[in-house]
Amino acid sequence: MSCPFNNMMMKNQSNKNIIAQFYKQVIGKRDTSLIYSLVREDYIQHSQGKDGREGLLEMMEFLKTLPPSTETQSPVKMLLADGDLVAGLLDIKFMGKRMLVVDLFRIEDGMLAEHWDAVQEISGDVVIEPFIIDESATTTAFNKDLIAEKIGSNFKRVIAEGDIVVAQSALIVDGSLYASYDIFRIANGSVVTQLNVRQLVPDVMMHNNGMI
Secondary structure (H helix, E strand, O other), X not given: OOOHHHHHHHHHHHHHHHHHHHHHHXXXXXXXXXXXXXXXXXXXXXXXXXXXXXXXXXHHHHHHOOOOOOOOOOOEEEEEEEOOXXXXXXXXXXXXXXXXXXXXXXXEOOEEEEEEEEEEEOOOOOOOOOOOOOOOOOOHHHHHXXXXXXXXXXXXXXXXXXXEEEEEEEEEEOOEEEEEEEEXXXXXXXXXXXXXXXXXXXXXXOOOOOOO
């Protein structure tokens, strides 16, 4: 008889492997041929860019025109999976700027089906430590409830793996709407680490899906 906890861990790892391959091969090495096996044709985009697999291909063709990254270290600071959702945290340099990126992907039948994100410029001397997930932590459900209550009615999605929780929410600052992502580390029922990445929601996007 299979163990539900082990089955969930295997699914989480499988989905994280899909996103790790997407980051390394498609985004990092600009191998657009893999998009056909990794991304659904009806891919739903909530970020900049057009809907569908073709929209992602178009964006990648633009990225190919830019100088390749000279970074030797992986920009991926976290990969967290909870069921069909995978969150990634990246520390990247893009067009002379340093950016923190939080991606949220929905996986369907082993392929990327939907994507949300937020991108925030940060100072070059800020140190971003990796979020290493304690996958053996048994308080994941409690941690999710704790953060959902902490954020209140603004949250859209809360996902967790082990001792790490990622919350997606809509945030109003000085009358402007932001897509906001908080990453929390929970220990003994309390928040011990929190990182926030937020992006102003643009007035015009290339789709009608909204950013959050």
